[in-house]
Amino acid sequence: MDIKIATEIGKCLSNPTRVQIMEWLKEPEKNFPPHETLQHFNDGVCVSYIQEKAGLSQSTVSTYLSNMEKCGLLVLTRYGKWSYLKRNEKIIQEYIDFIR
Amino acid sequence: MDIKIATEIGKCLSNPTRVQIMEWLKEPEKNFPPHETLQHFNDGVCVSYIQEKAGLSQSTVSTYLSNMEKCGLLVLTRYGKWSYLKRNEKIIQEYIDFIR
DNA sequence: CAAACATATCTATAATTACCGATATATAAA
DNA sequence: TTTATATATCGGTAATTATAGATATGTTTG
Incomplete structure (x- = not known):
């Protein structure tokens, strides 16, 4: 990295x-x-659930998640009108290896 | 953490x-x-060397290092008029465990 | 003690980020 | 094909951070 x-x-x-x-x-x-x-979290959690839980505006959380995806921390998967986000453990590990 | x-x-x-x-x-x-x-780096590197290498002003680098020490990333050791800084591997590991 | 040196802190301005509401886009449902 | 829903992007203001020069503090040395 x-x-x-x-x-x-x-x-x-x-x-x-x-x-x-x-x-x-x-x-x-x-x-x-x-x-x-969806009956599972295989591709992570949808944006609106994250937004609701974070308690910030939709636009703010959308920008957060977009940036987190751009730098590789999260993986985005779209199904129809929903976007799901999960942690990118591979990049997280690369980051850990970099700072350690 | x-x-x-x-x-x-x-x-x-x-x-x-x-x-x-x-x-x-x-x-x-x-x-x-x-x-x-000093004939070793056991306590890390003095501020002025880090400042020189970073190529930013003395005050800027001093503030950087101070904040890095405050959050635990670095350990500060003073000998007379010199301050030495080294990585705090214990806290770094705790941070890694937190984000992983 | 005075001068020199290493580092820290203060003050100020420029740049960046936080955060929102409004609006756009894209899909799905009626 | 309108309407509703989910998400993204735009435009703006407030808050924070970047960075420097000036100055203060503490230490060593002459």
Whole structure:
């Protein structure tokens, strides 16, 4: 991992709500209600659930998640009108290897 | 580690110079000239060497290092008029355990 | 003690980020 | 094909951070 990407990841992890989102996504079934159309969390959690739980505006949370996805911390999967986000454990591990 | 401290660490790691400093301090003997009064890097590297290498003002780098020490990323040791800084591997590991 | 040196802190301005409401886009449902 | 729903993006203001120069503090040395 290069220093530029590591810094972008650091920026994502410099805000308590975004750090909290990373923590919530460790255990979706514990932290979120079940999805209505999907019977699992295989692709993570939909944006609106995360937004609701974060208690910030839709636009703010959407921007957070977009940036977290751009730097690789999260993986985005779209099904119809829903977007699901899950942790990208591979990139997280690369980041850990970089800073350790 | 609680989310507040993790966020402070994230802030420190959200700037390329500060990330770079963390990297340099992994291998002081490789990245810095030998100290004049001290014959080792056991307590890390003095502020002025880090400042010189970073290429930013003395006050800016001093503030960086101070914040990095406050959140636990670095350990500060003073000998007379010199301050030495080294990585705090214990806290770094705690941070890694938190985000993983 | 005075001068020199290393580092920290203060003050100020420029740049960036936080956050929202409004609006756009894209899909699904009626 | 309108309407509703989910998410993204735009435009703006408030808050925070970046960074520097000036100054203060503490230490060593002459």
